[in-house]
Every structure is written in structure tokens, then in C-alpha cells.
Amino acid sequence: MLDIKFIREHKDLIQAGAKKKHLEFNVDDLITIDDERKKILAVVEKKRTEQNEVSQKIVQVSDPAERNLIIAKMKMVKDEIQVEEEKLKEVMKNWQQLMVKVPNIPDISVPEGVDDSGNVEVRTWGEIPKFDFTPKDHVELMESLDMVDFERGARVSGFRGYFLKNEGAELSFAIWNYLLEEFHKKGGFTPMITPLIVKRETLMGSGYLPQGEEDLYKTQDGDFLTGTAEVPTMSYYADEVVDKSKLPIKFFSFSPCLRREAGSHGKDTKGIMRVHEFYKFEQVVLCEASHEESVKHHEELTLNAEKIIQGLGLPYHVVINCGGDLGLGQVKKYDIECWVPSENKYRETHSSSYFHDFQTRRLNIRYKDSDGKLKFTHSLNNTAIATPRVLISIIENNQQADGSIKIPEVLQKWMGGRKVISKK
Numbered sequence: 001m002l003d004i005k006f007i008r009e010h011k012d013l014i015q016a017g018a019k020k021k022h023l024e025f026n027v028d029d030l031i032t033i034d035d036e037r038k039k040i041l042a043v044v045e046k047k048r049t050e051q052n053e054v055s056q057k058i059v060q061v062s063d064p065a066e067r068n069l070i071i072a073k074m075k076m077v078k079d080e081i082q083v084e085e086e087k088l089k090e091v092m093k094n095w096q097q098l099m100v101k102v103p104n105i106p107d108i109s110v111p112e113g114v115d116d117s118g119n120v121e122v123r124t125w126g127e128i129p130k131f132d133f134t135p136k137d138h139v140e141l142m143e144s145l146d147m148v149d150f151e152r153g154a155r156v157s158g159f160r161g162y163f164l165k166n167e168g169a170e171l172s173f174a175i176w177n178y179l180l181e182e183f184h185k186k187g188g189f190t191p192m193i194t195p196l197i198v199k200r201e202t203l204m205g206s207g208y209l210p211q212g213e214e215d216l217y218k219t220q221d222g223d224f225l226t227g228t229a230e231v232p233t234m235s236y237y238a239d240e241v242v243d244k245s246k247l248p249i250k251f252f253s254f255s256p257c258l259r260r261e262a263g264s265h266g267k268d269t270k271g272i273m274r275v276h277e278f279y280k281f282e283q284v285v286l287c288e289a290s291h292e293e294s295v296k297h298h299e300e301l302t303l304n305a306e307k308i309i310q311g312l313g314l315p316y317h318v319v320i321n322c323g324g325d326l327g328l329g330q331v332k333k334y335d336i337e338c339w340v341p342s343e344n345k346y347r348e349t350h351s352s353s354y355f356h357d358f359q360t361r362r363l364n365i366r367y368k369d370s371d372g373k374l375k376f377t378h379s380l381n382n383t384a385i386a387t388p389r390v391l392i393s394i395i396e397n398n399q400q401a402d403g404s405i406k407i408p409e410v411l412q413k414w415m416g417g418r419k420v421i422s423k424k
Helices: 004-009 011-020 027-060 064-099 138-144 150-157 167-186 200-206 230-234 291-312 358-363 389-397 409-415
Strands: 120-125 190-193 249-258 277-287 316-320 332-340 345-356 366-368 374-376 378-387
Touching (some): 004 027, 027 064, 120 291, 167 277, 167 291, 167 378, 230 249, 230 277, 230 378, 277 291, 291 316, 291 378, 291 409, 316 345, 345 358, 358 378
Antiparallel strands (some): 120 316, 249 277, 277 378, 316 332, 332 345, 345 378
16 A cells, blocks of 8 residues: 555556556546545544534533533534544545555566566576486376375365375475575574464455455455465564564565465466465565665565575576566566476566565554654565475476486485485
């Protein structure tokens, strides 16, 4: 959410931002209803002042007849206030619905584009493997090595269901341990296991509602099951004033995640690329309200994720997302995409974004600056790693002609010292 004062003063910039993100939003509709809100609010405040003046006058009047006239007048004013407050209540409802749809303004470095086809490559790392045999996809490799069971997964869980088993499960545990060790070395991050069940307000605050509701699972009590640890982590300091000396606050959060994949009908229906249930480690940062600070931490978080992938030895590239591939609140976003040999292309495994005060304004996370003024912190997040998706690149890039899979060196100590996964 943006400041209404900023929106009114920069409405052309807001409209240009919506255009760049290819979002349907008319800032003039918001300005019109804000004018109405301010007009009714002025009337209510004027009548409340009048009511207070009448109330004070009653104390000074001793004549019963005059007192009754004043009480009657006060009741009339009270009734008028109630009518105006009902109007204000309805206007505020419409105002709030429009306010949560105001898009954040993309950074000037964000390229033009309608969808992910407009994303621009920033850098690459690693050598794409050259096989002297036809590479197999992860489904064939994992099934032949008894690492996954999709048939029973679908029988138990439904479409996109899966069981990871044997080395498929062990590899996942190894990756988690590798991540934990790397972030312990790095220091400065608070590790957390976050709730899966979150309230509507939590998702509203982080910007996943109202636009993304169709992709969320709900409970029978009206709560939601989150699709990323970012959501509960961002609400950790909701409605609090944090100590400036603690900034930047860095979290390394883990959670199971659930997504309906409502908008992906027909996409990646086989394998573990796009599943309903998965696990993520997320980096989340709260920092001072400074564009320079946000940019600095954005690059650092992205580099953290890159170092993890480099440790796994996976070829990848980094792209800057175009305007049409940005979410409502994102100012700038990088995607990291790892190489998938069976598809002969890079596929997205990580994302890294900053939001300025878009999320923290909604969540009311503030700090007191050195001048004594309260300011909203800035926020950032980045996928440290997501499983099982990253297994695709690990397995396919490390396959051998006989169908076995080399285990990345950094994972071997959590795989009992084994170097290869092969048929029993």
C-alpha cells in the first residue's frame, strides 16, 4: 500500500507504473473517492465540534426549558453525525478496496515487457553440461532409481501428488542441512520455522491478497495456508515499532508451502516442477527507509542464493523481471533460473524482490529515525532454496550414461559419504 498523499501528488507516476506492470488500475477513480472521503470527513468533524460546543453549553444553563431545547438540538446534531458516519463507512470501504489495488512503482531499471518472455538476462554462471548420450528427464531418472512414486502420490493426494523416497527424500534432507550450515557460517540471520496457517490480514499485509486468492488453500475457519514463509515472517513485527539500532533485521525462514497452481492448467503436469506441496527456505529483510539500502540488500540476498547454487555446481543465469512479470508490490525482482538438460533451457528456481514500504505500510511496521520521526521500514525477500524443485536440476545435470546420478560434493556428508546414486 502506498501513502495517499504520495498517490495524489504523483498520480501520473502511479498510472505509468500500472501501465508498465500491465495492470488495470485507474488512479483517477481513487482520487475521486478520496475527494468524497475528505469531504464527508470534514462534515463529520465540523458536526462533532458543534456537538462538543452544545455539550459544554448544557453545563452552564440552569433554566429547564432552555436546557431541554439545547438537548433537543444536541440530539439532532447527533442524528446528523450518525447519517454522515454511515456515508463515510461506505465510502471508506470503497476507498480501502481501491487503495489495496494501487501498484507500487517499478524501478527505472525494470525493462518493458508483458510477461516472463520480456525478462532480460543479467549474468550467467557455470558450464552447461555436454553429454555423449541423450539425457533423460528427472521423472525417468528418479523412477528408475526408486526415488519417487507419482502413481501412489496421485492415488493418495490427487493431481500433482508425489512421494519422495529413498535417495529422493535423503537428497532433500541433505539440501536442507547444507542450507542451514551455509547460513550459520554467514551469520546475522535469525533462523525461524514459521506457521503454515495464516490469517487473511497477514496475506493482505504482505500483498498476496486480494489479487492472489484463487491460488491459496483455505481452512474451514476462513484462514489460509501460505505458499511461502515470507508471508508469516513479514507479519512477525506487524503493528510494532522496531528499534532502529536492530536494523537491518534478517530472517532465514523455513516452512512447508501449499499452492493450488490455479493459473497453471496444463503446465508442467509431470514431475516435481510444479506441485501443490513443497518446502522453502526464505530470506526476509527489514531495513531503513532508504532506496539505497534496499538496493544494497537486494543485491546481497541475490548473491547469497547464487552462492548456494554455485556450491551445488548448477549452471544458472539471473534475469531482471520485466514490468509485466512483477507483482503488485514489487519495485524490482530478479529470477534465478537453473539449467534443465531435458528441456534444453533454464527454469526458475529462485526469486529475489524488494518492495520499499509497500508491505510494511500495510503491516504497520515502523521505526523511530534519528530525527524522532516514525518511518515505515523497507522490506525484501528472496528464495534461499525450494524443494523438491531444485532436485530437477541436481539430478538432470549430474546424470551419467548408465542412469546413475553423481551427488554434489557439498551434499555427500549428509548422504552417508556416498558419491553416486545408482540402482540397487
